[in-house]
Amino acid sequence: MAHGGMGGGMGGGMGGGGGRLSSDLKLAPGQRPDLRRVLGLFRPYRGTLAVVLFLIVLGAAAGVVSPFLIREIVDVALPEQRADVLAWSVGGLIAVTVVSSALGVTQAMLSTRVGQSVMHDLRVSVYSHLQRMGLGFFTRARTGEIQSRIFSDIGSMQSVVTSVMTQIVSATAGVLMALVAMFAMDWRLTLFSLIALPFAVWMNRRVGRRRREIVRTRQEKAADLSAGIQESLSVSGILLGVTMGRTEALSRTFSADSRELADLEVRSEMAGRWHMAVFTTLMALFPALTYLLGGHLLFNDPDGSGITIGTLVAFIALQSGLFPQINGLLRVATQVNSSLALFSRVFEYLDAPILIKDAPDAVALDPAEVRGEIRFEDVSFSYPGAEDPALDRIDLVVPAGKHTALVGSTGSGKTTTGYLMARLYEPSSGSITLDGHDLREVTMESLAASIGVVTQETYLLHATIAENLRFARPEASDEELVAACRIAQIHDHIESLPDGYATVVGERGYRFSGGEKQRLALARTILRDPPVLLLDEATSALDVATERAMSGALDAAARGRTTVSIAHRLSTIRHADQIVVMQRGRIVERGTYDELLARGGVFADLAHQDSRRDDGADGLAADGVVDDGVAAVDDGADEPVVQDPSGR
Structure with a gap:
């Protein structure tokens, strides 16, 4: 015999049952993953990120050119009726707009590709790590929670991973460029524009802490809900609920959990909204106050050596672009702060120790x-x-x-x-x-x-009989499948089905009797021919x-x-x-x-x-009845396969 390998994994859980994730994988309250580790996820794509950074800086530099062109139009072209200055200034404004748009689209495409690549790497890393965790881990973690961390948590990080890095760099570059240009125009108006910045930073840190706590609680509740759905809406869960008369109670419990999750979603969305509303209102008032201060400086400088109307108009244009950049930067910082709760939940799995693994000098047996x-x-x-x-x-x-x-x-x-x-x-x-x-x-x-x-505990995939068998040996031929099924004494039954080996077994094989599933599992193992x-x-x-x-x-x-x-x-x-x-x-x-x-x-x-x-x-x-309530048949065969409307 040409020996193969393990055809079916050991079923059933030992040593702990299907409870919540072991507490040794939880971060301590207030503990956060190292931000450097999060940034490290982008390291394989630093070349592309360098191009994105260059495009962002180029776009930010182009953005501060417009106010200077506006100043030329207001102070020179219009008062002096200089058609040439007006023409090249307007042309410059058009060119800046076109270039900025093109740079923005290119930068967005590259940054989205990088972000999706990071998401892919993270999903694969978590999945591959869990594949190597061993049976002990899965007896302490619910399947629904594992799925929640892979899909819900990583999915919730998508907007952060795909856009937040470029938003931070773009906003930072825009703020720095705008500040340099503003100082070049008038340092007094610039200092006045930054009065509210310390308050905004303090408020942002406070809001970030609140949102991080709410987000973690929300994701834990979402994981509970996902686990409950996975357990109660499986074939086994439906059978248990109906036979125990618990369907209404399960619906009420689900409703209560869903309502709690909805409340947490509202709290997460509204956290810090009043603080941000106050800051946004202040920012909206600053252009008016700047006109007041600029007019006062202009009235007290009749010679126009310190400030001009064009300078004031251009400065307000820069200021109008600066405040949204600062506001966006603070908003992104809050988003990153709260998303660290998601990273911490994913990193808990990545940091879980693999207890059973190959030794450095492990021998491969033939x-x-x-x-x-x-x-x-x-x-x-x-x-x-x-x-x-x-x-x-x-x-x-x-x-x-x-x-x-x-x-x-x-x-x-x-x-x-x-x-x-x-x-x-x-x-x-x-x-x-x-x-x-x-x-x-x-x-x-x-x-x-x-x-x-x-x-x-036979586990069959929701796939055809042939696909279930080939899970053990993907390269197995049809003849080898038949030979294994003959040994397992299930071939004749498969041939009697309308679709034969193309019959879909249903979720966890519930369309087959216990003996039929056992013989399919046995055939799957025989197909690998283990010694x-x-x-x-x-x-x-x-x-x-x-x-x-x-x-x-x-x-x-x-x-x-x-x-x-x-x-x-x-x-x-x-x-x-x-x-x-x-x-x-x-x-x-x-x-x-x-x-x-x-x-x-x-x-x-x-x-x-x-x-x-x-x-x-x-x-x-x-008397025609056997242990599990299935009618006995003369030849000891299993109960027939359940037929569905398709005839399978």
């Missing part, structure tokens, strides 16, 4: 040469926050090419043992080896290619009739491989080469089925309980 012997040597493991260890100093040998079964009551540690084999977690102490290689010294990719996993097969209670959720049909597929898949079964029903592991009995994180018995039964210990008690359950289930099946 799956074709892997024999499949797995050894646990003095292994202990504790889930974060748990008081008692899940595994306590266990020693275990899984022989190559043999079938080893792990059994025990709920909480005995058998599933945790499987997680450690697949390196979804790492042991707190001790070592686990595959063919003598410590798993911590093997590359994650080659380990995934060597150990295939099938779990009771080690880990079956994590792969039939525990099935009725007895379906489980018996499924067991034949499992036996066929296990042939020629090292197989580890985490068993729920002991009847499925009767022919295992080795059965390991676990209790409270320790191995208490091991041997064959008959040996352990004859010993009369823990395994014998479990077998007795299992036998009583099977006898009851067989009695129900004889």
